[in-house]
Structures are given as structure tokens and as C-alpha cells.
Amino acid sequence: MKHYDLVILGGGRASGLAIAAAKEGKSVALVERDRLGGTCPNTGCVPSKLLIGYAEAARRVREADRHFIKATLEEIDVARIFQEVGDWVQGVDPRYESRMEGVDLYRGHGRFVSNKVVEVNGEELAGEVIVVATGTKPRPTPFADVWTNENLFPLKEKVPRSITVVGGGFIGCELANFFEAVGIETRLLVRGETLLPIEDEDIEAVFREEFTKNVPTSFGTTVAGLEKNENGFLLDLTGPDGSTSRHQSEQVLFAIGRVPTTDNLGIENTDLQLDQRGYLVVDDSLRTNVDGIYAAGDIAGRYQLQHVASYDIHYLRQQLLKGAEGPIDYGAVPHAVFTDPEIAAVGATEAELVEKGTPFVKIFQDWKASARAMASRLDYPRIKLLVSPDDYSILGCHLVGPDASTVLHEVLAIMRLKNDVREMAAMMYIHPALPELLLDAAVQAIKEVKKYRRGVD
Ligand SMILES: Cc1cc2nc3c(=O)[nH]c(=O)nc-3n(C[C@H](O)[C@H](O)[C@H](O)COP(=O)(O)OP(=O)(O)OC[C@H]3O[C@@H](n4cnc5c(N)ncnc54)[C@H](O)[C@@H]3O)c2cc1C
Numbered sequence: 001m002k003h004y005d006l007v008i009l010g011g012g013r014a015s016g017l018a019i020a021a022a023k024e025g026k027s028v029a030l031v032e033r034d035r036l037g038g039t040c041p042n043t044g045c046v047p048s049k050l051l052i053g054y055a056e057a058a059r060r061v062r063e064a065d066r067h068f069i070k071a072t073l074e075e076i077d078v079a080r081i082f083q084e085v086g087d088w089v090q091g092v093d094p095r096y097e098s099r100m101e102g103v104d105l106y107r108g109h110g111r112f113v114s115n116k117v118v119e120v121n122g123e124e125l126a127g128e129v130i131v132v133a134t135g136t137k138p139r140p141t142p143f144a145d146v147w148t149n150e151n152l153f154p155l156k157e158k159v160p161r162s163i164t165v166v167g168g169g170f171i172g173c174e175l176a177n178f179f180e181a182v183g184i185e186t187r188l189l190v191r192g193e194t195l196l197p198i199e200d201e202d203i204e205a206v207f208r209e210e211f212t213k214n215v216p217t218s219f220g221t222t223v224a225g226l227e228k229n230e231n232g233f234l235l236d237l238t239g240p241d242g243s244t245s246r247h248q249s250e251q252v253l254f255a256i257g258r259v260p261t262t263d264n265l266g267i268e269n270t271d272l273q274l275d276q277r278g279y280l281v282v283d284d285s286l287r288t289n290v291d292g293i294y295a296a297g298d299i300a301g302r303y304q305l306q307h308v309a310s311y312d313i314h315y316l317r318q319q320l321l322k323g324a325e326g327p328i329d330y331g332a333v334p335h336a337v338f339t340d341p342e343i344a345a346v347g348a349t350e351a352e353l354v355e356k357g358t359p360f361v362k363i364f365q366d367w368k369a370s371a372r373a374m375a376s377r378l379d380y381p382r383i384k385l386l387v388s389p390d391d392y393s394i395l396g397c398h399l400v401g402p403d404a405s406t407v408l409h410e411v412l413a414i415m416r417l418k419n420d421v422r423e424m425a426a427m428m429y430i431h432p433a434l435p436e437l438l439l440d441a442a443v444q445a446i447k448e449v450k451k452y453r454r455g456v457d
């Protein structure tokens with residue numbers, strides 16, 4: 001048996017911890033059964049965002065008439081797009097491996113054989129500290145041979161003429177948006193009546209109206225059956241009123257959520273505790289219930305976001321390598337959906353505040369305080385700002401419109417440094433840059449707080 005200071009299961013975000021620990025002189029084993037880098041650069045964030053660039057370019061041409069420009073889109077070389085993005089993905093694993101100096105890399109499936117020992121390819125590795133970072137994987141699909149993000153990327157298969165995307169969450173919306181934009185006949189199937197279940201209701205309503213102008217979407221629809229034929233797939237669909245229909249499509253992509261990768265991890269050989277959904281239970285220092293075993297990233301069951309997984313790993317670097325102490329402080333965790341339109345959000349939704357009985361004032365308005373926003377000639381962009389009338393702190397900020405994820409960063413900085421909407425109103429803005437939309441919303445929110453307080457007094 002080999003003994004290590006640190007054994008890491010899963011070479012996604014946690015590969016950074018392995019490299020850092022080796023640089024600090026620790027003996028480190030990293031166990032990865034698939035591609036180093038994990039979901040984000042191989043089958044997740046990065047390839048799906050590289051695709052968005054092509055979608056945006058295609059839409060700019062198609063929508064040029066909004067600015068009184070006559071433009072014709074002649075051809076999109078989607079095969080070239082697939083190849084470029086696919087080639088980038090193929091390079092991920094070697095790039096990560098080249099950084100593994102001083103790390104013992106084990107390529108294979110890792111399993112606990114006890115609280116302190118992991119087995120890989122028949123070899124046993126004992127770890128003083130063990131970090132589990134095995135991530136999530138697509139929820140198993142009810143049908144064989146369909147795409148999920150895992151077999152879609154690295155985009156090696158031929159470009160389909162048509163595609164059906166199942167699931168109206170992050171992945172379904174982002175990928176359906178790309179396929180439609182580059183001219184693949186696309187249909188999105190959603191079993192509920194809304195898209196993006198975690199978004200604020202008002203923002204989702206704006207999003208749904210705009211998104212479905214481009215992407216044909218069937219709500220209240222489920223796939224009752226699926227048959228493979230010479231033209232791809234024949235789907236039996238059940239509609240909202242129980243009606244049935246058939247739909248032919250060359251490819252089908254399922255994006256119906258993700259499940260924890262704790263199966264076949266040998267959990268039964270340990271005292272590790274899983275929650276009801278199968279995620280590892282951790283405390284506010286990412287410690288599991290077993291001394292010396294930590295969990296980080298998706299597998300810790302709190303968020304499924306790259307920036308949270310990276311934050312976890314940074315935290316563990318400080319704790320395990322630099323002797324830092326204290327709980328992890330996520331502060332306000334933001335997210336964005338890279339679609340057309342784009343959404344970015346941080347903090348609570350209005351419905352969450354109502355449910356908790358938290359007092360708030362709200363601003364829900366367009367972006368026209370910014371001349372740069374007006375220049376886009378789009379009417380739909382909106383901001384919802386939710387502010388505490390007690391201390392002017394920002395409770396939530398939700399944006400739908402171009403570059404929403406970039407604009408939101410000012411709000412993130414304010415919330416992190418001194419969470420007070422008056423700071424957002426007091427700072428100087430470049431005129432007439434897009435973030436000026438935040439200045440106007442902040443000024444309006446301060447007025448609402450004053451009104452609220454007069455009402456209470
Ligand atoms: C299509 C898609 C798009 C996304 N886009 C975004 C985005 O735009 N922004 C964002 O913030 N997040 C996005 N995410 C989420 C993001 O990818 C994840 O939150 C992040 O990758 C989690 O990192 P992780 O290290 O916890 O897990 P992972 O990156 O999944 O890494 C886990 C690793 O563990 C390995 N592994 C699992 N079990 C074992 C085992 N038993 N033995 C050995 N190795 C094992 C796996 O092979 C994998 O390499 C997206 C996800 C998907 C699927």
C-alpha cells in the first residue's frame with residue numbers, strides 16, 4: 001500500500017489542489033477515471049460557451065434590420081464550428097496533465113475500501129487527508145443512444161439537420177439556443193409551463209417571451225416513447241391536455257438535470273454520510289462526518305457551478321496547505337444563463353423573500369437609463385433589484401438583457417465589500433456605459449426605501 005499526505009478523488013476543479021499541494025512539498029495522489037479538467041472544460045461550461053460566440057454572431061446578422069441594415073446570412077459552416085470546438089476540447093486533458101509536476105496521477109476509477117484507503121486499478125492508496133471531488137453526471141435518460149452533454153462533447157459526431165432538446169433548465173436552454181441560432185431545426189420540449197426553474201418569476205417571464213421567439217418550444221410536453229429509425233429518432237409526445245403526437249428528429253439531447261457521482265464509490269465501506277439525494281454531507285468547513293475526509297465542488301451538494309467548485313478548492317488550499325481557519329463564506333452566489341437573452345442573478349428572488357417573510361422594496365424596470373442599452377434597440381431588457389428597507393442592503397439583483405453577466409459584477413463587488421445600495425448610487429459611472437442602468441435602479445430603490453420607512457413610521 002502507498003501512503004500519501006493527500007489523496008484526491010476526481011480531477012476536475014480539484015486538480016488545482018493537487019498541483020498546489022505538490023508544490024508545497026506534500027505527497028499527493030490524484031485519481032481520475034476520465035479526462036482531467038472534469039466537466040467544465042471537457043463537456044460543460046467552456047465548450048458550451050464557445051458555442052455561444054457563434055450563436056451570437058449568427059443572430060447579429062439575422063437581426064441587423066433592427067438597426068435598419070439589410071443583411072443576408074448566406075451560410076453557416078456548422079461542421080467547422082463543431083470541429084473548432086471539438087479540437088479545443090481534445091486538448092484539455094493533455095494541457096492539464098502537463099501541469100501535474102510532482103503529483104502521482106492514477107488514471108482509473110477510484111473506490112473507498114475503508115475510511116482511510118482508496119483503491120484504483122487494484123492498487124491501494126492510503127491518505128492522511130482524502131478529498132472527494134467526483135462531481136455530478138447527467139441524470140440517466142429513459143432512452144438509449146440519445147445525446148447528453150457527455151456524449152455531445154467533444155462534438156465529434158456529424159452535424160444533425162434537426163434536433164430535439166428535452167429539458168428547460170440551464171443546459172437545455174443554452175444548447176437549444178445555439179442549435180437554433182446556427183440553423184439546425186430545433187425544438188425544445190419542456191414538461192412544465194416555464195423555463196429556468198430557479199429564476200425570479202418576472203425575469204423568467206421576460207426571458208420566456210423573448211427566447212421562444214427564436215427557439216420553438218413545446219410546454220407541458222413529455223416524451224412517452226422514442227424509437228430509432230433511419231432518419232434519426234421518432235418521438236411519441238404527450239401534450240399538456242393529454243393529447244399525443246409524433247415528432248421526427250435526427251438527434252435528441254436530454255438535459256434533465258444531474259445526479260451525484262457517488263455510485264460505486266465504495267461509500268458502503270466507509271462511515272461517510274450521504275444526504276437523501278446521494279450527495280456527501282459536509283459542514284461549513286467542507287468536512288464530511290469522517291475525520292480527514294473532505295468534499296468539494298458539485299459533490300458537496302450545494303451548488304452545481306464552476307465558480308463555486310473553484311471557490312471550494314481555493315478554500316481547501318488555504319485550510320489544508322496554509323493553515324487557515326474558519327468556515328467557508330460563500331457570501332452571495334451569482335449565476336448566469338448564457339442564452340439569447342442572457343440572464344444574470346445574485347441573491348434571493350422575490351418569491352423567496354415573500355416565502356421567508358423578509359421585508360423588501362423592489363424595483364423592476366427597463367434599462368433605458370443607459371444610452372448604451374438604448375442603442376441596442378431592444379425593449380425587453382429588465383432589472384429587478386430587491387433591497388432591505390432596514391439597512392439598504394441588496395437582497396437580490398436579477399438582470400435579463402445583453403451582457404447581463406458582465407453588468408452584474410458591479411453588484412457582486414458592492415455586495416462583497418459593503419452591501420449598501422447607497423454605495424451603488426454614490427459611485428461614479430462612465431457615461432453612458434451599460435452599468436448606468438444600475439445607477440438609476442439604485443436611485444429608485446433608495447426612494448422606495450424612504451417611502452417604505454415613511455409608511456412604517
Ligand atoms: C453543459 C454544462 C454547462 C455548464 N456551464 C456552466 C457555466 O457556464 N458556468 C458554471 O459556473 N457552471 C457550469 N456548469 C457546471 C460546472 O461544469 C460544474 O459545476 C463543475 O464542473 C463542477 O466541478 P467539480 O470539480 O465539482 O466536478 P467535475 O468537473 O464533474 O469533476 C469531477 C471529476 O471526477 C471524476 N470522477 C468521478 N468519479 C470518479 C471516481 N470514482 N474515480 C475517479 N474519478 C472520478 C470525473 O471523471 C470528473 O473528471 C456546466 C455544466 C454542464 C454539464
Ligand SMILES: NC(=O)c1ccc[n+]([C@@H]2O[C@H](COP(=O)([O-])OP(=O)(O)OC[C@H]3O[C@@H](n4cnc5c(N)ncnc54)[C@H](O)[C@@H]3O)[C@@H](O)[C@H]2O)c1
Nearest residue numbers: 167168169170171172191255256257258304305336337338
Ligand atoms: N450557465 C451556467 O452556469 C450553467 C450552464 C449549464 C449547466 N449549469 C449547471 O448544471 C446543472 C444541470 O443543468 P440541467 O439543465 O441539466 O439541469 P436543471 O436542473 O437546470 O434543469 C433540468 C430541467 O429538466 C427538467 N426535467 C427533469 N426531469 C425531467 C424529465 N424526466 N423529463 C423532462 N424534463 C425533466 C426539470 O424540470 C428542469 O427544468 C444546472 O443546475 C447548473 O447548476 C450551469
